[in-house]
Amino acid sequence: MKRSLLAGFLATALATTALPVTAATEIQWWHAFTGRLGELLAEQVETFNASQSDYTVVASHKGNYSETLNAGIAAFRAQEQPHILMVFEVGTATMMGAKGAIMPVHEVMKVGGAPFDPDGYLGAVKGYYTTPAGEMLSLPYNSSTPVLYVNRDALKAADLDPDMDLSTWEQVGEALDKLKASGNDCPLTTAWQSWVHLENFSAYHNTPFATEDNGFTALNTELAFNGELQVAHVKAMGEWAKDGKFFYAGRRNEGGANFRAGECALFTESSAGYAGVKKEAQFEFDIRPLPYWSAAEGAPQNTIIGGSSLWVMSGHETEEYKGVSQFLSFLSTSDIQAKWHQDTGYLPITTAAYEQTKAEGFYDKNPGTDIAIIQMTGKPTTANSKGLRLGSFDQIRGLIDEELEAVWSGNKDAQTALDSAVERGNQLLRRFEKANK
Amino acid sequence: MLPLLLILPQLLVSLLFFFWPAAQAIYQSAYIPDPFGLKTQFVGWENFEFLFGDRYYLESFKTTAIFSILVTVLSMSIALWLAVMADRIIKGSGVYRTLLVWPYAVAPAVAGILWLFMFSPGIGLITWYLDQIGVDWNHSLNSGQATGLVVVASAWGRISYNFLFFLAGLQAVPRSVIEAAAIDGARYWRRFWTIVFPLLSPTTFFLLVVNVVYAFFETFGVIHMITAGGPQQATTTLVYKVYADGFVGQDLGSSAAQSVVLLLVVGLLTIIQFKFIERRVHY
Amino acid sequence: MGTVFGTGSGMVEKRGKALWLTHVCMIIAIAFICFPIYLAFVASSVQQSELVKPPMPLLPGSHLFENYKEALFTGINAPVWKMLMNSMIMGMGIAIGKIIISLLSAFAIVYFRFPFRGVFFWLIFLTLMLPVEVRIVPTYEVVANFGMLNSYSGLILPLVASATATFLFRQFYMTVPDELAEAARIDGARPMRFFFDILLPMSRTNIAALFVILFIYGWNQYLWPLLITTDPEMNTIVMGIKQMIPSGDDLRNWPVIMATALLAMLPPVLVVVVMQNLFIKGLVDTEK
Secondary structure, three states: OHHHHHHHHOOOOOOOOOOOOOOOEEEEEEEOOOHHHHHHHHHHHHHHHHHOOOEEEEEEEOOOHHHHHHHHHHHHHOOOOOOEEEEEHHHHHHHHHOOOOEEOHHHHHHHHOOOOOHHHEOHHHHHHHEOOOOOEOOEEEEEEOEEEEEEHHHHHHOOOOOOOOOOEHHHHHHHHHHHHHOOOOEEEEEOOHHHHHHHHHHHHOOOOOEHHHHHOOOOOOOEOOOOHHHHHHHHHHHHHHHOOOEEOOOOOOOHHHHHHOOOEEEEEEEHHHHHHHHHHOOOOEEEEOOOEOOOOOOOOOOOOOEEEEEEEEOOOOHHHHHHHHHHHHHHOOHHHHHHHHHHHOOOOOEHHHHHHHHHOOHHHHOOOOOHHHHHHHOOOOOOOOOOOOOOOHHHHHHHHHHHHHHHHOOOOOHHHHHHHHHHHHHHHHHHHHHHOO | OHHHHHHHHHHHHHHHHHHHHHHHHHHHOOEEEOOOOOOEEEOOOHHHHHHHOOHHHHHHHHHHHHHHHHHHHHHHHHHHHHHHHHHHOOOOHHHHHHHHHHHHHOOHHHHHHHHHHHHOOOOOHHHHHHHHOOOOOOOOOOHHHHHHHHHHHHHHHHHHHHHHHHHHHHHHOOHHHHHHHHHOHHHHHHHHHHHHHHHOHHHHHHHHHHHHHHHHHOOHHHHHHHOOOOOOOOOOOHHHHHHHHHHHOOOHHHHHHHHHHHHHHHHHHHHHHHHHHHHHHHO | OHHHOOOOOOHHHHHHHHHHHHHHHHHHHHHHHHHHHHHHHHHOOOOHHHHHOOOOOOOOOOOHHHHHHHHHHOOOOOOHHHHHHHHHHHHHHHHHHHHHHHHHHHHHHHHOOOOOHHHHHHHHHHHHHOOHHHHHHHHHHHHHHOOOOOOHHHHHHHHOOOHHHHHHHHHHHHHOOHHHHHHHHHOOOOHHHHHHHHHHHHOHHHHHHHHHHHHHHHHOOOHHHHHHOOOHHHOOHHHHHHHHOOOOOOOOOHHHHHHHHHHHHHHHHHHHHHOHHHHHHHHHHHOO
16 A cells, blocks of 8 residues: 555656566675775676576675675565575674574575585684584685785894794794884784674683673673683783884774885784785785694684675565575585685685685695684584674674774773773673574 | 656666665565575574674774764864965965965865775885884784774865865855954954854854765775775775675675664765754854 | 964055965965875775885875776776766765755645644654664664665665755745745645745756765765665665675785775766866754
8 A cells, every 4th residue: 555655656756676688587686896806706607597598596795794794684674685694793693683584504405405415614714604513504605714925025124034933922923013113114913803803712712702702692691701811911902002012093994004015013903804815915924823822722723714604584485495504505616616716715614615715725825725614623612612693783792883993992901991892792691592592 | 747757867867776776675674684685594694693792793884984084174264374374464365375276176086095094014115204203004804093093094085175165154254354463463263253153153063964974975996995895994984885795795684784773874974954044044 | 273364564565474474384284185186096996016015105106997897897896987976876866866855845744734744843853763773673674574675765764854954945935935935826726836936946946956965975874774674785885885895814905995085086076076166065054
């Protein structure tokens, strides 16, 4: 009724609806990729569409990660949801909570009947999106993990051996002293501070980030990243910031511009930043594993991923889910994964793709590109290192960013800042729990 | 029948896109829904209790006020100064006017990216020059710098608007008054303040109100572009927060409660605005 | 600033010197105001590699043409010409839509007596208190429920009701001498005839001035298109710039971003400069 009323009113206004006519069953995929990544994604879709004639995957870009999630939610409420929605890792709990809106991948594969071997996926990658019982909820798409980028020229300029061992923060600390003393204005910078220096830091040091196995087992999880280790690390970083040894450039990857311009010596950033550094850096660089505190017991454990996964939305026909399952199965094949991994620097999601890349000699030609995988798969994951499953996590990250900024600028000490972040974050978790009861 | 038909389009748009959503906001502020609209919980006043228990929300009132005042004062004082100069120049003032009028047409968000580019911590030109003279510029860490940058970028495009009104106001002041003020040079500005400026007060009042409203709403683009509300929420205004919580955080209950609070604030602003415009008519 | 007027010698010389100084101050001020644009222009004429290592050059480079070509026809998410077109449709739609519905409703309010006239008047008046920011999430939901996300109607309609324009026309109609309406009535002209033949031509200047202001208002919208257009093909240029700043680990293509920023301001700036007199008159008069 409302609709027809409006339709009359809108007689002169332009509405845009595109309905491509195809015989094949159409599978809608909403994603957040642009530029080069967008092109590579489109190529995957084309390959799939050309490989069979029953299904046509239509990929649409819907803005950045948050906007894509919003678009998916709005579409679901209007009952126009796509079949597949790309959701960033921090939206995992939001999607899980929406039980009536999604169809877990393991179920899709059962309904659709495409080949699916849950054990073929890299444990540390799929773990983030899998229930404790081992059921895969969403298919990991692009995953990366933080590593340490080293400007070798800058180390040389400070009379340091560019091959020096930088596996621990203690060693990094010494290097920072020398770099600072030699007049370097930006010995260390970072991207994605909460992800690298708290989320991954906790997993890497086998320390809980939140209770209830980082939120994997229950909704009443509480944040726990104000533990001794995390406070010590943030405190050390804060002191480095005060002494001008750690340069903070922004919450996202703003620091990358300074590193690529050659101003910074060390840079903690996602392994997926490799392509950008390679393209713009006019200096010698290499990639090292993320440092850990040697004094901490159990470190290094393994790091966790960031990136996005593909969620299948509910409310479609069985026939369409068959197509979805075939497409997801296609995306998991080692040819596709190996190519994706080599082209983008994102991690492969299957062991087979990793082996294939190794066999093709890619890591020998591009030294450092396997660091991320080794770092993630070195040890079997623990309850602290599978990933995080927290509601309102985008907001929680935001307030962690705020509190960390207070430490870097010297307004708060590490303990106070992290306590405050935990307290504020817990309030959000309780609200999320309420909304999803 | 005819008058109803004539008024119908405006009424329909107002009801569908103004009153219905506003009523929804009030209704939703008593609930915590999940983003997908699958289930919802009645919580009464809890959303408001949560908001007003949040130090950062209270802080954003202060941020909004400081921000509005700074933008208003900065853009109005520069505009007044320029208008006084332009008013004095008789020949060629048209050229100056043209050169000063166009920033009005630049969207706040576009102004934001221009200033961000100059002050970007990594590659900005001004950042680099500041560094050369020993000033560390890093608006992603330094709250004062972030506020300053957002204020300057917001005030920049606003100068034109204020300039035009001040110039029109000055041109309406009788020439003889201006001449009289200008005769004794050394005391020019004192005389300006005592003789000319009071005659401009209707314009000044009007601009004060309009600029505060502008700073309140239209600067969202600048903030979103440059700081995204950071660092430590130093540039999170009320409008930015309602957006961030609703669309980034998916916390619809809190966002609705904030909408209700904003509704009250805007109501108040509108009343003030009308009072001043009323006064203006009497002048 | 007291020094602008020197003390000492004769009046004429004093004025000449002062005028000269005023000119200098004015030019310096304008240079400051224009500097961000100039820098954007320079950035849009060089290669990315010249920008990543500060300081950036201060003189335009030789890649102007290719940067604009890349922006216009390739863009980053969508070609900029498409976003320009979307902005044009949105700006025009809002300006024309607002003017039409305000002309009509003001006509009804001023020239007719009908039941609930006062109520309607107040309803329109109250929309002043409900800018989109205040009702952001529910308005988004309403538009989503009508299936108007990523559509021109979704971009235009929620912004089209404007109490200010209605008031302006109301104010103006009230200054129209009653004799005109009387004469029309005696001549037996029907109300709409009166509207089209007399009222509309008389409102020409007001309409034109308002058009400039509303077009710029529509063109410069940011938050609303940011929310409801998720399809890059539907992005308007002002919010499209934000989408050009990658959210992940991609690089920022500054030359193309800056070219887009300049393209985004070109149409409204042209409108303002070309229609300057009309616009200034309209602005100063209408917003009083």
